[in-house]
Amino acid sequence: MADPVAFHVDVPSGVLADLAERLAATRWLPRSARPGWAAGVAQTYLRALLERWRDGFDWPARQAWLNRHPQYLAEVDGQVVHFLHVRGRGPAPFPLLLTHGWPSTCWEFLPLVDHLPGFDLVIPSLPGFGFSQPVPDAAQIPAVWHRLMTYVLGHPRYGAHGGDIGAMVTNRLALEFPDAVAGIHVTMPAEPAEPAAGAGTPTGAERTFLARRRAAQEAGGGYAHIQRTRPDTIATALNDSPAGLAAWIADKWHDWSDGDLxxxxxxxxxxxxIMIYWITGTIGTSFAVYRDWALGSAGRPEAWAGRPDVPSGVDSKPLSAGERITTPAAVALFEEPVPAARLRRAYADLRRCNRMPRGGHFPALDEPALLAADIREFFQRLPGVHHPA
Incomplete structure (x- = not known):
């Protein structure tokens, strides 16, 4: 296993020139019969976003900002992994693995750096996202992450945080490597096993939560169904058109972000x-985990039934009967308030559960101080773990 090598983002001028030509040649939709965001991305917003991309977005300055943070490529079990490694301050900074989701990149965690000085932050790009090589199957991701932390970086014990797909990877790390993972902090909890027969019925709060989730899947889950069932079809269009790629991602940022769009x-x-997906051509490979883990199908077992390759505890497939995550855990709920009874069925050692006062799907960007405080307070209270400041 080779030592990590330093990496810098360096986009060739020809790629930028081609992008500018494609943006200038955008063929716009006719006037929508349903203006605004009712039928997807608002065309007025998309025009403003693409205009800024062409004439107001300073990519060279943003690239220089990204390159101010130490980043590396490492070969882990034959897979090339890109990651940021921001060393913490103090005599013994605690190693903390941060894993992003979709449609995200590792860069979204950079606002946390100044708020977590006592942590040795390892922030990888998910396989098939940005500068990390795809894996043959998403089930390999937890093992690749574990070997990155232990064998490559030399941390026999570490903590982990994740949101969205990153939370699913974090939950799987706790299930697969409980002796190495000191604690996990997630913003999307694992799906618990259904109660055993005679063990009681779901509470009213849980029934309300499940009904809201079904309604949300119907209203805004089309993207996940396509990425799970026909990923190459839509990826062909998005990989060819920067306007299409921007529309696809902006639609979800509008629905999920708590920031001022x-x-x-x-x-x-x-x-x-958007730029990182474009320059690396990885929007299609970022969809692979949707296919491999049947994502976006929570409460719809027909999507994963008969598929033993889909691991339990991801957003779609519940934990197995009698299975719980035993690693000390904390859940920060920035979106739908999952009932406490449901969380306790998934986590045997739930140390902390907070309904956050604000923030959405991208809390590291929208509310970094709030997210960092919750992470810090959880890990500070774990026995046997160095308490970072």
Whole structure:
């Protein structure tokens, strides 16, 4: 297993010139019969976003900002993994693995750096996202992450945090490597096993939560169904058209972000994410985990029934009967308030569960201080773990 090598983002000028030509040649939709966001991305917003991408977004400055943070490539079990490694301050900073989701990149965690100085932060790009090589099957991701932390970076014991797909990877790390993972902090909890016969019925709060989730899947889950069932079809279009790629990702940022979508700084954050998918051509490979883990099908067992390759505890497939995550855990709920009874069925050692006062799907960007405080307070209270400041 080779030592990590330093990496810098360096986009060739020809790639930028081609992007500018494609943006200038965008063929716009006719006027929508349902203006605004009712039928998907608002065309007025998309025009403003693409105009900023062409004329107001300073990619060279953003690239220089990204390159100010130490980043590396490492070969782990034959897979090339890209990651940021920001060393903590103090005599013994605690190693903490941060895993992003979709449609995200590892860069979204950078606002946390100043809020977590006592942690040795390892922030990888998920396989098939950005500069990390795809894996043949998403089930390999937890093992690759574990070997990155232990064999490559030399941390026999570490903590982990994740949101969205990153939370699923984090939950799987706790299930697969409980002796090495000191604690986990997630913003999307594992799906618990259904109660055994005679063990009682779901509470009223849980029934309300499940009904809301079904309604949300119907209203906004089309993207996940396509990425799970026909990923190559939509990926062909998005990989060819920057306007299409921006529309696909902006639609979800509108639904999920707690930030001001119109603000130039928020647009630049969104464009940074879009730009990384564009320059690496990885929007299609980022969909692979949806196929491998039947994502976006929580409460719809027909999507994963008969598929033993889909691991338990991811968003779609519940934990097995009698299975619980035993690693000390904390859940920060920035989105739908999952009932406590449901969380306790998934986590045997739930140390902390907070309904956050604000923030959405991208809390590291929208509310970094709030997220960092919850992470810090959880790990500070774990026995046998160095308490970072």
């Amino acid at each position: 119109e603000a130039p700084a928020h647009m630049d954050d969104l464009l940074t994410t």
